[in-house]
Amino acid sequence: MAESISRSLRDGCLEGEHAPALTIEDSLACPLGSHVFDHFLANLASQIADGTSQARGLVLVALNRSPSFYIDLLRRKGVDASLVDKWVRILDCYSDPLDWKDRIPPLMNVQKPSTRENVSFFRDVRDINKLLSSVLDLGKGFVGQGKTRFAVAVDLVSNLLRHTSLPSVAGLLNNLRSNDQISCIFWLIHSDLHEPRVSTALAYVSTVVASVQPIMQLTDEHRSRRDFLWLEKNSCKAKFYVRLKRRNGRVKLLAEELHMDQVGVKFAAVTSENSFVNKSLLPKVQFNLQLSDQERVDRAKVVLPYEHQGNGEAIQIYDGRRSLSDDQKDPHLVQPSTFSVMTDAQATSGNGEIHYIRDSDDEQPDSDEDPDDDLNI
Amino acid sequence: MATAADGRLQGARSANTSSFSRARSSPSAVLPSPPNPGVKLGPNGATFVSSGIPDLDTILGGGFLLGSLVMVMEDADAPHHLLLLRNFMSQGVVHRQPVLFASPLRDPRAFLGTLPSPVSSSKEHRQRDTLVDHNQQDQEKGLRIAWQYKKYFGDQQSSQNHNRDVKQEFSNDFDLRKTLERQHVQYIESMSIQDIPHLTILRDRCSNFLSGLPRSDGGNLSAGRIAIQSLCAPQCGYAEMDWDLVAFIRFLRSIIRSSNVVAVVTFPTSFLLPAFLKRWQHLADTLLSVRAIPDEDKDMAKLLTGYQDMLGLLHVHKVAQNNSQVPTVLEASTFSLKLQKRRSLVLERLNQAPVEASSGTSYSTSGTCSGPSKGSSLDF
Numbered sequence: 032m033a034e035s036i037s038r039s040l041r042d043g044c045l046e047g048e049h050a051p052a053l054t055i056e057d058s059l060a061c062p063l064g065s066h067v068f069d070h071f072l073a074n075l076a077s078q079i080a081d082g083t084s085q086a087r088g089l090v091l092v093a094l095n096r097s098p099s100f101y102i103d104l105l106r107r108k109g110v111d112a113s114l115v116d117k118w119v120r121i122l123d124c125y126s127d128p129l130d131w132k133d134r135i136p137p138l139m140n141v142q143k144p145s146t147r148e149n150v151s152f153f154r155d156v157r158d159i160n161k162l163l164s165s166v167l168d169l170g171k172g173f174v175g176q177g178k179t180r181f182a183v184a185v186d187l188v189s190n191l192l193r194h195t196s197l198p199s200v201a202g203l204l205n206n207l208r209s210n211d212q213i214s215c216i217f218w219l220i221h222s223d224l225h226e227p228r229v230s231t232a233l234a235y236v237s238t239v240v241a242s243v244q245p246i247m248q249l250t251d252e253h254r255s256r257r258d259f260l261w262l263e264k265n266s267c268k269a270k271f272y273v274r275l276k277r278r279n280g281r282v283k284l285l286a287e288e289l290h291m292d293q294v295g296v297k298f299a300a301v302t303s304e305n306s307f308v309n310k311s312l313l314p315k316v317q318f319n320l321q322l323s324d325q326e327r328v329d330r331a332k333v334v335l336p337y338e339h340q341g342n343g344e345a346i347q348i349y350d351g352r353r354s355l356s357d358d359q360k361d362p363h364l365v366q367p368s369t370f371s372v373m374t375d376a377q378a379t380s381g382n383g384e385i386h387y388i389r390d391s392d393d394e395q396p397d398s399d400e401d402p403d404d405d406l407n408i
Numbered sequence: 409m410a411t412a413a414d415g416r417l418q419g420a421r422s423a424n425t426s427s428f429s430r431a432r433s434s435p436s437a438v439l440p441s442p443p444n445p446g447v448k449l450g451p452n453g454a455t456f457v458s459s460g461i462p463d464l465d466t467i468l469g470g471g472f473l474l475g476s477l478v479m480v481m482e483d484a485d486a487p488h489h490l491l492l493l494r495n496f497m498s499q500g501v502v503h504r505q506p507v508l509f510a511s512p513l514r515d516p517r518a519f520l521g522t523l524p525s526p527v528s529s530s531k532e533h534r535q536r537d538t539l540v541d542h543n544q545q546d547q548e549k550g551l552r553i554a555w556q557y558k559k560y561f562g563d564q565q566s567s568q569n570h571n572r573d574v575k576q577e578f579s580n581d582f583d584l585r586k587t588l589e590r591q592h593v594q595y596i597e598s599m600s601i602q603d604i605p606h607l608t609i610l611r612d613r614c615s616n617f618l619s620g621l622p623r624s625d626g627g628n629l630s631a632g633r634i635a636i637q638s639l640c641a642p643q644c645g646y647a648e649m650d651w652d653l654v655a656f657i658r659f660l661r662s663i664i665r666s667s668n669v670v671a672v673v674t675f676p677t678s679f680l681l682p683a684f685l686k687r688w689q690h691l692a693d694t695l696l697s698v699r700a701i702p703d704e705d706k707d708m709a710k711l712l713t714g715y716q717d718m719l720g721l722l723h724v725h726k727v728a729q730n731n732s733q734v735p736t737v738l739e740a741s742t743f744s745l746k747l748q749k750r751r752s753l754v755l756e757r758l759n760q761a762p763v764e765a766s767s768g769t770s771y772s773t774s775g776t777c778s779g780p781s782k783g784s785s786l787d788f
Contacts, residue, residue, distance in 0.1 A: 158638040172783035201642035202602065209514065232642035236482045280719050281703035 032273050032285040033298040036072045036239055043085030043180060043214035050180075050208045052237040056230060060223075061245040063268045063291060065095075068219040070296045072101070073108035073183055075215075079182070080114040086182035086214035087174045090166055095187035095219075098123050098150045108295070120169045121150045124162075125355075128194070130154040156191065157290045159199040163206055170212060180214035183207055188220040192229065201232050208236065223308035240274045243289070267291040271298065333385060446503030447474070447629040448578050452634060452731045457505070457631045457670055458579030460495030463755035465579050467630050467743070468694065468727055469736050472496075474631055476728040477661045479692035480674040482638065486700035488745060489674040490519075490722040491753055493635050495582050496621035496672050500633040502580055502594050508617040510610060511637040516598040523593060525581035527752060538617040544689045584749040601636075605645045607656045610636075618667050633662075635673035642679050642760075650684050657691050672787045698745070712758055714743070719745040722755060741762075 036053060044050040053071070059065025072091070078084040100116040105115050107321060133154075140172050153165055170181040185191070191200050207216050221243070223229045234240045245265045268290050275283040448456045450469060456471035459478075465471040472478055482489045500507040502521065509516055528758060554633075599613055614634060621632045628729045639657075640647050657673070665673050677685055689695055699721040709715040727736040745753040 151757040196648065198642060198645055198647040201647070202645070205602075205643040206514075228679055228681065231484065232647075233678055233681060237640055274485070276485045276700075277703055279703070280488060280700060282485040282700045 032288045033070075033271065033289075035275075035285075036241065036273065037071065037078075039239065040071065040075055040182070040215045040217065041078050041084040041086075043182075050210075050213045051215050051239065052204065052234045052241045053215075053241060054237040054241070055217065055219045055241050056222040056233075057219075057243040057269075058221065058223040058245075061243050061265050062221075063222065063266075063269050063289065064219050064243050066296045067185070067241070067243060067271070067289070068217075069104055071217060073105060073110065073295075075182055075184075076105050076115070076119060077108065079118050080110050084182075084214070085180060087179045088120065088170065088181040090169045090181060090183050091119065091121045092124060092162070092166060092183070092185045093121050094124045094156070094185070094190040097125050104374070116149050116172065119149060120173060122153050122162075122165060122169060123150050124153045124156050124190075126152065127154055128156040128190075137342060157194045157205050159195055163203050166207065167210065167212070170231055179213050182214050183216040185216070185218035188218045188233065189224050192403065193224060197232055202235055204233070204236050226233070229318050234274075238276045242272050242274075245268045245289070246270055246274060263296075283343045417574035432479065442629050444503070444629050444631075445578055446499075446505055447631050448630075449732040453737070454731060455629060455631070455668070457503075457633070457782060458499050459492070459740060460497075460499035460579065460582060461492070461753050461755065462579045462581060463743075463753075464492075464722075467755065471579065471681045472672070472694065473728040473730060474668050474670050475665050475730060476542060476670055476671045477657070477664060477691070478670065478694040478696070478728075479688065480672065481677045481689075481695070481697035481698045482674050483698055483720070484676055484678045484750075486698065488698040488700070488719050490637070491719075491745070492696070492698070493637055493672065493674060494523050494584075495753060496499050496633065497596065498525065498582050498588060499580060500597065501588060502526055503631075507596045508614070508634045509596055509633075509637070510613070510635070511598070512600065512602040512641045513637075514600060514602060516600050517552070517562055518595075519586060520593045520598060521590075523587045523588045524584045525588045527583045529606050533702055566648055579665075581752045584747065584753065585751045596645070597663060601639075602644055611656060615663060618669060620665055621667070621669065630668060632667075632669040633667060634660075636671065636673040639673050639675045640679055641676060647679070654684065654687050654691070657688060661693070689725070692726060694732070695723060695724075695726040699723065699724045708712065714744065714746065714756070717746045719747060721745065721758075 039051050040053065040381070042051075055064050055067050055071070057067070072089075075084065075086070076089055079086055079089055091098075093101060101121060102115060106112055151165070151169065153162065155161055166183060172181070174181050183206075187205075188200060191203075204216070204218070207213055218233075220230070220233060244267045247261050247264050268288065271289045273285040273287070274386040275284075275285070277283055288299050290299065422637075439761060444591075445459055448468045450456050454470070455474040457474060458465050458471045459468070480489050480492055488574070488756065495508050497509060499522070510522065513519055574739070597617065600621050601610055604610060617632070632671055636753055638644075638652055646652060660671060660673070675688065680688065701715075705715075722745055724738060724741045724743070728736070729735055740757045742758055744758055746754050746756055748754045
């Protein structure tokens with residue numbers, strides 16, 4: 032599933048369409064979102080370097096970590112350093128987002144931060160329009176004007192939301208998405224830092240929502256006992272839920288597990304429980320008669336108490352006193368009057384059984400099919 | 409062709425009209441065509457305009473009521489509300505009704521370039537209609553043309569019908585693969601609502617639109633349409649001004665109520681706070697919602713027939729009832745959106761697929777007609 036996300040980021044957008052947008056969200060219970068972001072970033076960068084992706088360059092808006100961190104990260108992941116310089120531009124909103132350094136009188140031995148040519152400083156995070164135009168300028172700067180596109184990654188939208196309002200951030204992301212030169216865009220957000228409407232707003236703007244959920248849910252007893260097992264488990268493993276909006280207007284829900292190790296994040300198919308289906312997407316069909324699979328199987332297995340079972344065997348008088356397995360000692364415990372199919376089935380621990388006691392043994396076969404035949408009036 | 413349409417309309421109307429329904433008889437009778445085919449008169453002084461989707465008109469009991477506010481709750485995952493808007497606006501274009509379109513896109517005219525054009529072939533209409541239409545059968549019998557000449561005569565007749573179609577039909581089928589030509593959409597007014605800081609601009613635009621409409625005089629009824637897409641989309645500047653949005657909707661509803669305009673407003677529900685979502689739902693006269701369906705869901709494929717062709721689901725929450733105390737009770741309120749022949753939008757009732765048990769009891773809820781069942785009360 033993470034593969035499919037990487038593929039969709041690599042393929043970018045078709046002509047006339049908005050760019051695919053990925054939201055990665057995590058929370059305090061499971062703070063592996065940054066690692067997931069790094070994973071996708073490194074993948075995309077290596078694909079750009081190889082030339083396999085639609086995007087010809089990457090603009091990274093660094094709000095949460097310093098640009099040097101990213102350059103090191105890309106180098107560690109094996110992207111060639113010269114290609115990083117050529118095809119990756121970093122907009123540094125981390126060092127001085129609110130332009131304080133100019134206002135503070137300079138210290139004596141202040142070290143000038145080493146400037147790299149692909150890192151540009153951005154000093155006014157509050158001005159969203161300026162941010163938008165800087166991103167677009169950076170992108171145009173290295174892919175040119177024509178048809179080539181570039182990708183954008185925003186490190187932490189939560190940091191942006193500190194300084195500006197939600198509509199302006201949503202507007203920024205939407206404008207970036209609908210710009211002709213953007214191939215794909217992805218961002219990270221810590222969903223528990225904000226009101227729920229922030230997550231829904233970003234989900235509205237994006238085409239893929241990937242959320243990192245804890246493997247073990249946090250309960251009150253965990254909190255009180257300071258369950259270190261829980262902490263340990265949740266810090267290296269998580270569930271990865273993906274909600275894809277497809278082009279045909281349908282939603283695809285996927286689930287995976289992710290593990291942290293030395294190198295980075297690894298994705299694996301879900302091991303333990305069944306796949307997670309969002310029940311709210313099922314419509315309310317009239318007369319909600321859906322049977323679960325298990326119920327259907329049980330119902331199919333029920334042997335109906337007809338003399339003719341319809342399978343070509345000799346007519347066997349089905350006698351409830353002799354149960355299907357001869358081990359059962361006391362069938363008389365069963366109520367003979369209940370003939371119901373489903374309610375009984377559910378009462379007897381999910382196995383469909385029909386208990387039918389014949390009136391007497393010397394009845395002819397098929398004679399019980401119309402008890403009124405006995406009447407001699 | 410007009411007969412098929414009339415037959416359908418007749419069926420729809422006889423569901424909830426008094427005994428004073430004007431009987432549209434056979435097409436051979438010389439009747440003056442209604443002054444404006446885009447507007448239909450209904451019971452209790454109601455006037456309807458078509459929504460652009462014939463099935464939806466039937467479900468709602470005639471169409472969108474003039475003077476009502478239709479709100480469509482969007483699903484964040486799927487763009488089906490755009491289908492409804494497109495058909496709504498195209499219908500307005502076909503009937504030459506003034507249309508105002510407001511959208512959070514930077515360039516709303518780009519969206520106007522995707523409006524579908526009406527289906528031109530009338531033979532398709534005849535084949536599609538599964539209700540028995542006696543008038544038409546009589547007509548076919550009356551022709552008595554040798555079979556090898558029928559194809560020539562058929563074409564001529566269809567072209568005749570086509571002319572009558574364009575003039576007389578209340579609601580058209582739209583071909584979603586073909587778009588309307590530029591010259592037709594030129595006159596649609598459009599505005600972008602993304603960058604406006606507050607709603608007074610939109611409010612003024614709506615008032616101007618309404619005052620600019622031709623007054624309806626005597627027999628000549630005119631109608632106007634307002635289409636607002638994604639009113640509270642998160643990227644709009646005013647998106648967090650909850651009370652202002654509620655005030656705007658109340659304003660819109662009040663100016664429309666005494667005019668001959670129908671407004672369709674779509675909005676993303678996930679972004680609204682729950683209390684405000686309730687307020688918006690109560691302010692609507694007609695409330696619809698579109699929902700996405702999960703892809704490749706085996707459970708759902710087993711549950712519903714026709715799962716493969718479904719685009720999404722449409723749910724009707726509320727139907728407008730002005731001037732009437734009688735509520736419209738729908739037989740079914742959830743419908744599936746499908747594309748018929750990949751081009752026109754149909755709504756079908758949801759049929760539950762037969763259960764796979766060996767006894768083979770089928771719990772399908774709708775009738776067994778093979779074509780799309782339109783939920784008409786004429787189904788036996």
